[in-house]
Amino acid sequence: MTADAIETPAVLIDLDRAEANIRAYQRYCDDHGLKLRPHIKTHKLPRLAEYQLAQGAVGITCQKLSEAEAMVDAGRMQDVFISYNILGSAKINRLRRLAERIKVSVVADSACVVNGLSDGFANRELPLPVFVECNTGADRCGVPTPQAAAILAHQISVLPGLSFAGLMTYPPARQATKVAAWLQQARDMIRSGGLDVPVISSGGSPDMWQAHEMPLATEYRVGTYVYNDRSLVERGVCRWQDCALTVLTTVVSVSNRHAIIDAGSKSLTSDVLGLEGYGIVPDHPNLFIDQLSEEHGRIVSRHGPIDLAVGDRLRIVPNHACVVSNLFDNVTLSRGNRLIGGASVVARGKVW
Amino acid sequence: MTADAIETPAVLIDLDRAEANIRAYQRYCDDHGLKLRPHIKTHKLPRLAEYQLAQGAVGITCQKLSEAEAMVDAGRMQDVFISYNILGSAKINRLRRLAERIKVSVVADSACVVNGLSDGFANRELPLPVFVECNTGADRCGVPTPQAAAILAHQISVLPGLSFAGLMTYPPARQATKVAAWLQQARDMIRSGGLDVPVISSGGSPDMWQAHEMPLATEYRVGTYVYNDRSLVERGVCRWQDCALTVLTTVVSVSNRHAIIDAGSKSLTSDVLGLEGYGIVPDHPNLFIDQLSEEHGRIVSRHGPIDLAVGDRLRIVPNHACVVSNLFDNVTLSRGNRLIGGASVVARGKVW
Numbered sequence: 001m002t003a004d005a006i007e008t009p010a011v012l013i014d015l016d017r018a019e020a021n022i023r024a025y026q027r028y029c030d031d032h033g034l035k036l037r038p039h040i041k042t043h044k045l046p047r048l049a050e051y052q053l054a055q056g057a058v059g060i061t062c063q064k065l066s067e068a069e070a071m072v073d074a075g076r077m078q079d080v081f082i083s084y085n086i087l088g089s090a091k092i093n094r095l096r097r098l099a100e101r102i103k104v105s106v107v108a109d110s111a112c113v114v115n116g117l118s119d120g121f122a123n124r125e126l127p128l129p130v131f132v133e134c135n136t137g138a139d140r141c142g143v144p145t146p147q148a149a150a151i152l153a154h155q156i157s158v159l160p161g162l163s164f165a166g167l168m169t170y171p172p173a174r175q176a177t178k179v180a181a182w183l184q185q186a187r188d189m190i191r192s193g194g195l196d197v198p199v200i201s202s203g204g205s206p207d208m209w210q211a212h213e214m215p216l217a218t219e220y221r222v223g224t225y226v227y228n229d230r231s232l233v234e235r236g237v238c239r240w241q242d243c244a245l246t247v248l249t250t251v252v253s254v255s256n257r258h259a260i261i262d263a264g265s266k267s268l269t270s271d272v273l274g275l276e277g278y279g280i281v282p283d284h285p286n287l288f289i290d291q292l293s294e295e296h297g298r299i300v301s302r303h304g305p306i307d308l309a310v311g312d313r314l315r316i317v318p319n320h321a322c323v324v325s326n327l328f329d330n331v332t333l334s335r336g337n338r339l340i341g342g343a344s345v346v347a348r349g350k351v352w
Numbered sequence: 353m354t355a356d357a358i359e360t361p362a363v364l365i366d367l368d369r370a371e372a373n374i375r376a377y378q379r380y381c382d383d384h385g386l387k388l389r390p391h392i393k394t395h396k397l398p399r400l401a402e403y404q405l406a407q408g409a410v411g412i413t414c415q416k417l418s419e420a421e422a423m424v425d426a427g428r429m430q431d432v433f434i435s436y437n438i439l440g441s442a443k444i445n446r447l448r449r450l451a452e453r454i455k456v457s458v459v460a461d462s463a464c465v466v467n468g469l470s471d472g473f474a475n476r477e478l479p480l481p482v483f484v485e486c487n488t489g490a491d492r493c494g495v496p497t498p499q500a501a502a503i504l505a506h507q508i509s510v511l512p513g514l515s516f517a518g519l520m521t522y523p524p525a526r527q528a529t530k531v532a533a534w535l536q537q538a539r540d541m542i543r544s545g546g547l548d549v550p551v552i553s554s555g556g557s558p559d560m561w562q563a564h565e566m567p568l569a570t571e572y573r574v575g576t577y578v579y580n581d582r583s584l585v586e587r588g589v590c591r592w593q594d595c596a597l598t599v600l601t602t603v604v605s606v607s608n609r610h611a612i613i614d615a616g617s618k619s620l621t622s623d624v625l626g627l628e629g630y631g632i633v634p635d636h637p638n639l640f641i642d643q644l645s646e647e648h649g650r651i652v653s654r655h656g657p658i659d660l661a662v663g664d665r666l667r668i669v670p671n672h673a674c675v676v677s678n679l680f681d682n683v684t685l686s687r688g689n690r691l692i693g694g695a696s697v698v699a700r701g702k703v704w
Contacts, residue, residue, distance in 0.1 A: 063646065255496055262703075327679075
């Protein structure tokens with residue numbers, strides 16, 4: 001079977017490239033004494049999570065509880081970190097059931113969240129490891145100051161059913177010195193209160209090759225590196241030939257000024273990540289996708305003729321790979337140009 | 353069961369509002385002698401398609417063949433228009449199988465597309481009705497000129513297995529006069545060649561209440577009107593109280609400057625449609641969503657305090673309802689505040 005036989009639009013995953021990306025970053029982490037805990041949000045495939053673990057990852061990261069449940073149901077996962085505040089009795093009951101099956105750790109950034117977790121885990125023999133999420137500048141979740149981190153760490157350590165697992169941050173890009181100062185202050189305050197800080201977890205694909213510049217971190221979380229995408233190529237993090245996910249599309253209409261492909265925002269998403277247009281056609285560097293509607297992508301030329309015909313097939317490298325994985329129930333796996341089958345994206349759409 | 357029991361993020365559909373929207377626009381079409389052929393892309397639910405048909409719609413519109421297959425498999429659909437160029441033997445075989453079950457019509461905008469359709473339907477007794485898609489200014493698909501429309505209509509009429517069904521356009525907004533002139537010229541040229549033009553199909557939600565200003569159209573396709581969304585409220589097409597789809601979210605983190613909800617781009621999408629931010633919180637008009645990542649939405653205040661606590665629940669009206677429906681396997685149905693159950697979004701993710 002060749003790509004010609006695939007109905008479009010379709011997501012193709014080149015396993016050779018994905019596995020090479022996994023090995024390369026595992027080697028970097030090994031060389032720098034960093035533990036790697038990859039985020040499955042990019043691939044959502046048990047098969048690739050198992051490959052990451054086989055290469056040396058210490059466990060996986062999931063953003064939502066339902067992602068963790070899906071991965072544990074479908075693959076051999078023993079150690080899952082859920083990097084999200086988990087709230088409400090329904091979710092905490094689910095978390096507890098998951099914690100009966102495998103090692104689970106979570107984060108919290110407020111007393112409200114840790115109290116809820118403690119209520120759910122109080123009568124359990126093995127405590128739930130809880131990280132304190134730290135807002136080191138990305139202004140998303142996280143306690144606002146090192147002092148607040150120290151207070152919350154202490155609360156976790158004394159609440160029934162919980163153990164303090166360490167500090168976790170999703171740092172702003174290119175701010176290693178500032179982030180390190182923040183985390184060091186928090187760590188020192190927590191230690192001076194008599195608590196150990198077993199793990200300091202940082203992450204992010206844009207800074208992945210500079211992770212060693214913040215030696216305070218003991219673990220690193222990274223997701224997009226497995227497939228890479230246009231945003232990471234444009235930031236100089238990887239090369240086009242490292243992009244393992246492409247969207248295969250068919251040209252369905254051609255005019256003097258543009259061509260239309262059968263992949264729109266339901267295949268590529270509207271994520272621009274600061275870039276112009278909605279993906280790149282590596283085989284046609286003069287073309288770019290200037291407009292999407294749900295089922296149509298419009299291709300225009302920067303210079304020269306468009307030179308496409310109805311029925312032509314194009315492979316697009318999307319701006320953002322993770323969100324594309326979230327749109328497709330199934331992907332097609334290849335090794336180079338040889339197709340080897342399909343895979344169900346088991347953690348797709350798991351937002352709750 | 354109340355909304356408190358639902359795990360978030362979740363999509364809530366108020367059936368009372370959706371059905372009122374369907375009835376109101378059916379009445380408008382009836383009053384103006386327009387046939388209504390609603391686009392199912394917004395709801396993707398057989399139940400609501402059946403309601404649309406029961407109120408007087410002449411059939412449904414699907415953008416992709418797989419949407420049509422999903423709707424026909426799951427609901428009582430007898431007449432489906434697929435407003436998309438269908439290419440390739442695999443898809444044309446599927447189209448033919450679908451045409452054995454129900455009445456199907458399609459569009460084409462090139463000889464390449466009509467030749468493929470003819471090859472697939474040549475040995476069939478009942479011809480496939482094919483519309484000519486006209487680019488009347490939206491610069492997506494469509495033949496570029498009325499002359500090209502007339503030539504393609506003639507080709508369709510003489511090719512084995514096909515019948516010419518009429519003209520179809522997805523017009524640019526607020527250009528009724530220009531669009532009408534384009535279509536009239538095409539119609540007159542086709543008629544002067546001895547062909548009838550049975551149907552002229554136009555569409556689009558932003559102009560839905562001005563559809564009668566282009567009396568040339570005999571059918572109108574509209575999708576978003578069933579749920580409405582922030583983009584249509586902001587354009588003056590509907591009111592907040594007409595919005596039938598909301599995303600129920602939980603506040604998971606609060607700081608001095610912002611709050612974080614558990615709905616990010618995997619729930620709300622990155623579609624901005626020219627608006628600022630990623631949705632509106634009707635119960636808190638001073639708040640808006642200034643930033644999304646995949647699982648986090650960041651809420652800031654335009655003025656005054658944020659006044660939210662961890663655990664609070666918010667209902668968001670998204671910028672664009674259709675793309676939200678495409679992210680969720682299931683939605684929760686209500687009548688007003690009374691929950692009445694769930695529904696599988698059977699045409700979700702059907703892009704091929």
